[in-house]
Amino acid sequence: MKHQLRSSMSTEGRRMAGARALWMANGMKREMMGKPIIAIVNSFTQFVPGHTHLHEIGQLVKAEIEKLGCYAAEFNTIAIDDGIAMGHDGMLYSLPSRDLIADSVEYMVNAHKADAMICISNCDKITPGMLMAAMRLNIPAVFVSGGPMEAHKINGENADLITAMIKAADASVSDEEVTRIENCACPGCGSCSGMFTANSMNSLTEAIGLSLPGNGTILATHTNRIQLFKDAAQLIVKNAFKYYEEGDDSVLPRSIATRQAFMNAMTLDIAMGGSTNTILHLLAIANEGGVDFKMADIDQLSRRVPCLCKLAPNTQRFSIQECNRAGGILNILGELNKGGLLDTTCRRVNGHTLAEDIEEYSIMKETVSSEVKRIYSSAPGGVFSNKMGSQSKTYDTLDTDRADGCIRDIEHAYSKDGGLAVLFGNIAQNGCVVKTAGVDASIWKFSGPAKVFDSQEAACEGILGGKVVSGDVVVITHEGPKGGPGMQEMLYPTSYIKSKHLGKGCALITDGRFSGGTSGLSIGHISPEAAAGGNIGKIVDGDIIDIDIPNRSINVRLSDEELAARPMMPVTRNRQVSKALKAYASMVSSADMGGVRIID
Ligand SMILES: CC(C)(O)[C@@H](O)C(=O)O
Numbered sequence: 208m209k210h211q212l213r214s215s216m217s218t219e220g221r222r223m224a225g226a227r228a229l230w231m232a233n234g235m236k237r238e239m240m241g242k243p244i245i246a247i248v249n250s251f252t253q254f255v256p257g258h259t260h261l262h263e264i265g266q267l268v269k270a271e272i273e274k275l276g277c278y279a280a281e282f283n284t285i286a287i288d289d290g291i292a293m294g295h296d297g298m299l300y301s302l303p304s305r306d307l308i309a310d311s312v313e314y315m316v317n318a319h320k321a322d323a324m325i326c327i328s329n330c331d332k333i334t335p336g337m338l339m340a341a342m343r344l345n346i347p348a349v350f351v352s353g354g355p356m357e358a359h360k361i362n363g364e365n366a367d368l369i370t371a372m373i374k375a376a377d378a379s380v381s382d383e384e385v386t387r388i389e390n391c392a393c394p395g396c397g398s399c400s401g402m403f404t405a406n407s408m409n410s411l412t413e414a415i416g417l418s419l420p421g422n423g424t425i426l427a428t429h430t431n432r433i434q435l436f437k438d439a440a441q442l443i444v445k446n447a448f449k450y451y452e453e454g455d456d457s458v459l460p461r462s463i464a465t466r467q468a469f470m471n472a473m474t475l476d477i478a479m480g481g482s483t484n485t486i487l488h489l490l491a492i493a494n495e496g497g498v499d500f501k502m503a504d505i506d507q508l509s510r511r512v513p514c515l516c517k518l519a520p521n522t523q524r525f526s527i528q529e530c531n532r533a534g535g536i537l538n539i540l541g542e543l544n545k546g547g548l549l550d551t552t553c554r555r556v557n558g559h560t561l562a563e564d565i566e567e568y569s570i571m572k573e574t575v576s577s578e579v580k581r582i583y584s585s586a587p588g589g590v591f592s593n594k595m596g597s598q599s600k601t602y603d604t605l606d607t608d609r610a611d612g613c614i615r616d617i618e619h620a621y622s623k624d625g626g627l628a629v630l631f632g633n634i635a636q637n638g639c640v641v642k643t644a645g646v647d648a649s650i651w652k653f654s655g656p657a658k659v660f661d662s663q664e665a666a667c668e669g670i671l672g673g674k675v676v677s678g679d680v681v682v683i684t685h686e687g688p689k690g691g692p693g694m695q696e697m698l699y700p701t702s703y704i705k706s707k708h709l710g711k712g713c714a715l716i717t718d719g720r721f722s723g724g725t726s727g728l729s730i731g732h733i734s735p736e737a738a739a740g741g742n743i744g745k746i747v748d749g750d751i752i753d754i755d756i757p758n759r760s761i762n763v764r765l766s767d768e769e770l771a772a773r774p775m776m777p778v779t780r781n782r783q784v785s786k787a788l789k790a791y792a793s794m795v796s797s798a799d800m801g802g803v804r805i806i807d
Pocket residue numbers: 289290291331399403404405482484696721722723724
């Protein structure tokens with residue numbers, strides 16, 4: 208062994224007889240000792256459709272690994288369903304759960320001295336939590352997500368949980384119509400079908416190189432998703448031997464997720480109008496690995512990367528299944544690469560360079576291999592199913608229309624400027640973010656009077672109660688990482704603006720964050736947050752807010768002197784915060800640092 212097995216601490220030497228006895232009681236065979244122990248980090252839970260089908264897959268992965276002679280042991284992490292935890296104080300727990308997941312993976316893997324891990328993630332905080340752990344532990348790791356949910360279509364347009372939320376608060380829609388939509392919006396297992404946070408993060412994992420091709424886009428219900436798990440199981444064994452036996456450090460997370468890989472991933476995100484949460488998570492993951500990747504890099508990239516792909520909620524024409532049919536993540540990267548926008552020398556978990564994978568998985572070549580066709584022709588089954596790999600339907604043809612198909616080439620970009628932008632100004636000195644892919648170009652410049660609310664709940668009441676009118680800028684304060692605490696997703700306020708048919712008439716700005724399902728002129732992550740003394744906490748009703756996306760600015764129309772003389776507005780809400788959340792709030796940073804905990 209070139210690198211000593213971590214597990215040798217508990218499997219070697221006469222004095223480890225007790226530990227060996229326990230390992231054998233777990234099912235480890237004598238002949239497995241001295242070989243890498245692989246942790247199967249699963250996030251199965253029946254509280255989240257993105258995870259409800261993961262019960263058996265961990266054991267299938269174990270069987271695949273053990274065929275190759277290594278012992279594999281499964282443990283679970285928690286997983287919160289943001290959609291179910293939304294619209295009430297459950298959302299306070301969502302972002303903090305990311306760090307809890309990272310810690311729990313460290314606890315299990317370090318306590319039992321596992322040598323390598325396969326991470327079975329899916330929804331919003333689970334993929335970033337596990338990625339943070341992978342960077343922290345820096346042992347061989349491969350990621351496989353549970354896969355996306357099939358999309359339900361009404362008259363050719365996506366109808367998902369966001370559609371249900373918007374219709375449910377629209378008084379012009381009948382109860383029967385609302386029930387009809389909620390009955391079909393989520394047709395079974397998988398991460399919700401749009402380019403929401405879960406699918407954004409799983410796509411970014413593929414771009415960073417820590418998962419195999421297809422990870423971001425092959426449907427949960429498709430048999431090809433099971434094949435991906437089998438391939439990943441074989442790969443983690445191969446990489447564990449490469450590292451421990453051959454001393455090959457290139458398989459380690461920090462060797463793969465380098466600064467260049469983060470830049471590539473962010474480039475992809477900007478090109479596909481991913482969830483703004485990815486910014487928060489990429490900053491936090493980079494921070495765990497000591498990678499130099501900051502808000503300023505995101506700002507720079509957003510100025511030169513075009514928007515090549517729009518899925519729900521940025522359009523209702525396409526969802527993740529159509530993106531897969533157009534060649535998925537590697538084919539978006541392929542188009543970006545033609546514009547010289549990537550560093551394709553980055554090495555990936557499968558041992559290839561990004562250039563090699565882009566070439567091999569391109570669907571635009573004259574001869575596309577049967578393996579590539581197999582992956583990208585994975586189609587929805589079209590019937591409700593919450594079973595992993597329960598169907599194997601295929602598309603007859605792949606989508607190679609780069610002018611008006613799901614993935615466009617640079618010549619036919621939706622916009623030359625990317626789908627995400629970072630704005631700065633006197634109310635966001637450390638920046639804030641907006642998903643421009645989801646904003647109608649007619650309101651990229653917007654000025655209007657502030658309507659201030661110091662909680663998400665008050666904002667919801669204000670919007671639904673008619674307090675907010677066309678032309679207003681809704682300002683939601685004290686919902687940042689520290690102030691919330693937990694930086695709630697504001698999907699209800701942004702959906703209610705649409706329910707009230709104010710989508711193009713209002714802006715919303717906050718130190719909180721958004722769901723990937725949010726679209727419209729919604730600006731979040733304002734840093735510093737109000738609870739950290741940020742100027743957003745000084746805004747009062749009637750102040751004029753100037754938003755200018757093309758020039759990347761956001762300001763309250765007050766002079767520096769006026770703003771300096773303004774006191775912070777008192778917080779009027781009455782929110783009960785548990786001790787667990789207070790502990791989190793006591794150490795969390797602002798969004799521009801990824802909302803990571805500052806612990807020294
Ligand atoms: C419920 C959603 C849509 O998954 C949301 O949590 C997101 O962030 O995308």
